[in-house]
Amino acid sequence: MPHLDPARLRLPGGPRADLALAGVVLVLVGIAEGQRLGPDWQATPSTTLSWILAVAVCAALPMRRRHPLATGWATTIGTGAYYLLSTVDGPLVVIPIAALYTLAAQGRIQAAVAMAAVMIIGVGAGALAGTGDVSGTAVFMLTGWLAAVVALGAMRHGRVAYAEEEARLRATQERLRIARELHDVIGHNLSMINVQASAALHRLAKDPGQAQEALTAIKQGSKEGLQELRATLRVLRQADEQAPTAPAPGLSRLDDLVSSAARAGLDVRIEHSGADRALPAAVDLAAYRIVQESLTNAVKHSKAHLVVVRIHHTDRDLTLAIEDDGQGAVPGHAVGSGIAGMTERARALGGTLDAGPGDTSGFAVRARLPLPNPPADHHEPIGGTVDDQDPAG
Numbered sequence: 386m387p388h389l390d391p392a393r394l395r396l397p398g399g400p401r402a403d404l405a406l407a408g409v410v411l412v413l414v415g416i417a418e419g420q421r422l423g424p425d426w427q428a429t430p431s432t433t434l435s436w437i438l439a440v441a442v443c444a445a446l447p448m449r450r451r452h453p454l455a456t457g458w459a460t461t462i463g464t465g466a467y468y469l470l471s472t473v474d475g476p477l478v479v480i481p482i483a484a485l486y487t488l489a490a491q492g493r494i495q496a497a498v499a500m501a502a503v504m505i506i507g508v509g510a511g512a513l514a515g516t517g518d519v520s521g522t523a524v525f526m527l528t529g530w531l532a533a534v535v536a537l538g539a540m541r542h543g544r545v546a547y548a549e550e551e552a553r554l555r556a557t558q559e560r561l562r563i564a565r566e567l568h569d570v571i572g573h574n575l576s577m578i579n580v581q582a583s584a585a586l587h588r589l590a591k592d593p594g595q596a597q598e599a600l601t602a603i604k605q606g607s608k609e610g611l612q613e614l615r616a617t618l619r620v621l622r623q624a625d626e627q628a629p630t631a632p633a634p635g636l637s638r639l640d641d642l643v644s645s646a647a648r649a650g651l652d653v654r655i656e657h658s659g660a661d662r663a664l665p666a667a668v669d670l671a672a673y674r675i676v677q678e679s680l681t682n683a684v685k686h687s688k689a690h691l692v693v694v695r696i697h698h699t700d701r702d703l704t705l706a707i708e709d710d711g712q713g714a715v716p717g718h719a720v721g722s723g724i725a726g727m728t729e730r731a732r733a734l735g736g737t738l739d740a741g742p743g744d745t746s747g748f749a750v751r752a753r754l755p756l757p758n759p760p761a762d763h764h765e766p767i768g769g770t771v772d773d774q775d776p777a778g
Contacts, residue, residue, distance in 0.1 A: 400447050406483060407443035413476045414439045431470050438467040442480050449487045457484040457500050465507050478527075482534055489538020492546075497538060501531040552725060559726040563733050582607065635669035636696065642677055649684045652691045659698035668754050671730045672696075672705055675738070678723045679707035679750045687711030687748050702736070703754045709747040727752070 418435060442463040449456040460481040467477055481504065488497040509524045582604035589597065634641075643653045664672070676694055683689040689711030697704045724740045727750065731738035736754040743749040 399450075403447040403449065403483075407446045407480065410476055410479050411439060411443045414443075417476070418471065435467055435471045438463050438470070439477055442467065442477060446480050446483060449484045453484065453487045453491055453493065454496055457481065457488050457496070460484045461500055461504060465504075482530070485531065486534050486538045489535045490541040490545075491538075492542045494535070494539055494542075497535050501535055504531060555725050556729055559729040560733070562726075563730060634673045635664065635666070636672055636676075637669075638673065639676065639694075642673075642680055646680050646684065646692070651680065651684055651689065653680065654691070654693050656693065656695045657698075658695070660700070661698050662700075662756075664703065665757060668703060668734060668756060671734055671736075671754055672703060672752075674730060675705055675727045675750065675752050676707060678727050682723055682748070683707075683709040683711060689747060700756070702756055705752040705754070706749065707751075708743050708749040711747045724750075 415436075418432060418439070442460050445456050445459050445463070461484075464477050464481050481500070485497055485500055485504075488500065505524065505528050508527055582600050585600050586597070586604065589600070639655055643655065646653045679694075680692060683692050687709050689709035692707060692709040695704075695706040695708075697706075727740070728738045731752050731754060734754050736752060738750065738752040740748070740750045
């Protein structure tokens, strides 16, 4: 007997759900309208016009997401005209109620309240006019239903707005974290330049004026640049955050990630391709963090056993592909901050990142990080070539 996975059972959504709802309502309206047909199944002009109105109202429902206001009023007016012509209490009112929910869910509360008020006033007028299928109890129940629909739509709008604000906050926090790490990388490199320039000044056997001036400029410029960078980015650090004392990690430390994942029961395979070259510190750090976060997600969420990390080097970019054999994204779960953080890292460097179901199964993360132009093969050092230097110096 085949295994039934409840996680793969999904209700229709979007336009398909609208078409399904409109179809069901139209069938029920047809059954109700069948009661008005005589023994010879001949329709009166009133019945024919009721059918036309019902079809038009149901056909308008799939447009509620692109044109919510027009759809809402069209279905409300069409449904009202239908009930004026029909003598049966059909379920066509479900259509304008669905359009009403869409208006409220998109934050158009005033329009939703106005449309609900028109519906209540219309039904109330029918009750006062003595319409057989409309009573004060029906007006009261309809008022409660419409108020609940508007409230549910407003709650939905609030939840979506909160999720969007939370996503923007996560993106801002990730940008700040990226700025701090870039500060650490650049600060480390500038510190090394400063130390090496100071040592060169003290160990220089000869005293060529031009070389000394150049080295002095390097020392002073790197020192001032380091001070300016720290002063500019110091405000991005949290008050209780300590500055790191070690250089930022890179792809050279992937073995540490593999060992850590192995302790969690995950088999990680690293595949390299292309011409390997030294990476800029920011790209190296971003690639490391993307692989790190992908492995963390595979352990925590995907329930994978095997992860393949493919790293491809070209002269123009570095591409990463991290694919696992887990269950993939869980339906109904929102995208976590980890994927948002990886995406921000890639975008900050001018690259791209895509995360979603794998080609066959599991979950896949694919990133492209552009590289600067490859450096020249040879640079002449200050003061001449190596052959021109005094061996005794």
